[in-house]
Amino acid sequence: MKKFIVFAFIGxxxxxxxGALGMAYGVTSSSMLLAFGIAPAVASASVHLAEVVTTAxxxxxxIKFGNVDKxxxxxxxxxxxxxxxxxxxxxxxxxxxxxxxYISIFLLALGVYVLARFLFMFKVGEQKNNIGLSRKxxxxxxxxxxxxxxxxxxxxxxxxxxVLLSQKGISARKVVGTVDTSExxxxxxxxxxxxxxxGWEQVNWLWVGALxxxxxxxxxxxxxxVQKIHAQLMGVFVGGFIILVNSRTLVTTWIDQTxxxxxxxxxxxxxxxxxxxxxxxxxxxxxxxASEVLN
Numbered sequence: 310m311k312k313f314i315v316f317a318f319i320g321x322x323x324x325x326x327x328g329a330l331g332m333a334y335g336v337t338s339s340s341m342l343l344a345f346g347i348a349p350a351v352a353s354a355s356v357h358l359a360e361v362v363t364t365a366x367x368x369x370x371x372i373k374f375g376n377v378d379k380x381x382x383x384x385x386x387x388x389x390x391x392x393x394x395x396x397x398x399x400x401x402x403x404x405x406x407x408x409x410x411y412i413s414i415f416l417l418a419l420g421v422y423v424l425a426r427f428l429f430m431f432k433v434g435e436q437k438n439n440i441g442l443s444r445k446x447x448x449x450x451x452x453x454x455x456x457x458x459x460x461x462x463x464x465x466x467x468x469x470x471x472v473l474l475s476q477k478g479i480s481a482r483k484v485v486g487t488v489d490t491s492e493x494x495x496x497x498x499x500x501x502x503x504x505x506x507x508g509w510e511q512v513n514w515l516w517v518g519a520l521x522x523x524x525x526x527x528x529x530x531x532x533x534x535v536q537k538i539h540a541q542l543m544g545v546f547v548g549g550f551i552i553l554v555n556s557r558t559l560v561t562t563w564i565d566q567t568x569x570x571x572x573x574x575x576x577x578x579x580x581x582x583x584x585x586x587x588x589x590x591x592x593x594x595x596x597x598x599a600s601e602v603l604n
Contacts, residue, residue: 313519320523324363325531326547334360335458338520340416340554354503358517360496363524368490370532376486381440384447385491390498392455397502399460413558420551426471427544428584440473440483459499465492545588549581
């Protein structure tokens with residue numbers, strides 16, 4: 310029962326971040342499950358099975374609040390679904406103990422990218438009603454993000470969201486809602502791939518149910534919060550969290566001296582906290598300057 314409650318909070322926390330930022334449900338949930346010693350393929354399968362329900366709820370909530378570009382959703386779901394199915398099949402045929410540290414490296418890299426993206430490369434552009442993603446760009450983006458999502462337990466948001474946000478004048482609200490809504494198809498395709506490769510017996514339905522419950526509670530709240538919370542601050546918070554969790558897996562796998570662990574964790578936490586403080590001050594100064602200009 311204790312583990313059920315913990316996993317429910319993981320699902321709630323992950324969906325709250327994902328729904329408000331357009332990324333990190335899969336990465337956050339998978340990172341936490343790996344930290345509990347769960348095999349990568351089983352962890353990713355559990356997360357994607359839970360996401361079938363949570364992404365449906367999240368997508369419906371974003372549509373209700375007008376956060377979705379439906380044309381972009383349609384263009385992303387087909388290549389994204391193909392990439393997710395292939396990624397799930399690939400991961401299911403790799404021994405868990407062999408894959409675990411390398412999957413953590415992938416997740417750690419995503420965390421570093423998310424942190425750097427929102428710490429140094431975040432730009433506030435003009436607000437457009439549509440994203441305007443072309444078919445030529447949507448195919449490679451969908452394939453790569455879908456494959457990364459299935460193999461890493463997360464990657465659809467961390468890859469798709471920054472790429473879409475990099476276009477000039479794109480509304481962050483529209484990007485977040487569109488990525489979250491399209492993720493439903495990716496979750497379904499990845500789940501099918503895992504179930505065909507692993508079988509139903511490998512799935513721990515207690516974990517899946519807990520992740521679903523937490524995600525369902527957070528989905529409508531996150532869709533509302535996307536209009537209220539500064540995306541840059543949330544991005545820095547998520548990036549640091551992903552780095553810290555996956556560093557634990559790598560440190561315990563490849564470093565035998567346990568006395569070194571506290572120094573590694575403290576160093577990462579210190580950089581993370583400093584990044585959060587920096588962004589808070591930066592946002593505050595930006596708002597102050599904007600107010601002075603208006604006055």
